Amino acid sequence: MFTTARQASRPRGIVRMLLIAGLAGWFLLDSGAREPAIAAGEISHDELDQRIHDYILAHPEVLVQALQSLDQRQRQAQAAQVKQVVKTRADDLFRDKRSPVGGNAEGNVTLVEFFDYNCPYCRMMAPIMDQAVAGDPQLRIVYKEFPILGPDSVFAAKAALAADKQGKYAAFHKALYGSRTRVTEAAVLKIAADAGLDVDRMKTDMQQPDIQASIDRNTELAQALGITGTPGFVVGDQIFPGATDLATLKKLLEQARTRK
Known part of the structure; x- marks a missing residue:
């Protein structure tokens, strides 16, 4: 297993910060998708926000899953970028x-x-x-x-x-x-x-x-x-x-x- 000083000193609160950021992102990213329902009079902004809020409180694991998926995608993108740099800078x-x-x-x-x-x-x-x-x-x-x-x-x-x-x-x-x-x-x-x-x-x-x-x-x-x-x-x-x-x-x- 690889060990670095950066890993050893990583702030313990980083997971909490990411979860908070994920919660904020949930509302921001969902705003566009919920407009049609609101425009049609099916549900109000406040009611939809409350439903999302309640769902996240009842299922907090979705934030963890979302962050894990994001992390995996970032790692894959980074690995692809590294391979390209290694190829072009091989000499x-x-x-x-x-x-x-x-x-x-x-x-x-x-x-x-x-x-x-x-x-x-x-x-x-x-x-x-x-x-x-x-x-x-x-x-x-x-x-x-x-x-x-x-x-x-x-x-x-x-x-x-x-x-x-x-x-x-x-x-x-x-x-x-x-x-x-x-x-x-x-x-x-x-x-x-x-x-x-x-x-x-x-x-x-x-x-x-x-x-x-x-x-x-x-x-x-x-x-x-x-x-x-x-x-x-x-x-x-x-x-x-x-x-x-x-x-x-x-x-x-x-x-x-x-x-x-």
Whole structure:
């Protein structure tokens, strides 16, 4: 099961708010349909409103059913939209030469990850991703730096992309996730030195326009896909937000293979 910070902090009163909105919508949407009966003198506005009111009080489950139906339709529409974006942006998503690649670069299934080095759920996923790669010789990983948690995260993302220019992205990526504290600018520089990077060169490369351009592209792509938090995964033509366990991840990868 996927878990995100947003889901964990979702207001408890949202269901009540939706029910109230649904009740209001019932009256608004029904107004056009009831006019013929009112015009014909069969029933007054007040009487019809009272009947609707009484029916909803007697059968409140209809609001829940309506909201469930609306939610299902929205999910279906979103899934269709995502598939279209994945199809039209496949090169940016799966074959962008400026995005670091892990696992088997020629693998038969690709897992795209949008992440932030200061995201606790991303950090939780790091060893699971390592296990997935170790257990699946045909798994290809595309890393999308998506720093959304402040300036420290942006600095870390730029440093990681600069490390890729030195051929040390994988080692640096793993070292950043190995940090037990927030990845600050000072921590990034120390981790880079410990990982054997040329820190001065890294600092220079971090200022290159292509580094910021990569982050901007990833941000725009995430928005197009509806990814608003981290981690966010794309497998085949589907999006899976949040952290998960290894068994679920393996299942998703196998499903993607069968859909090819």
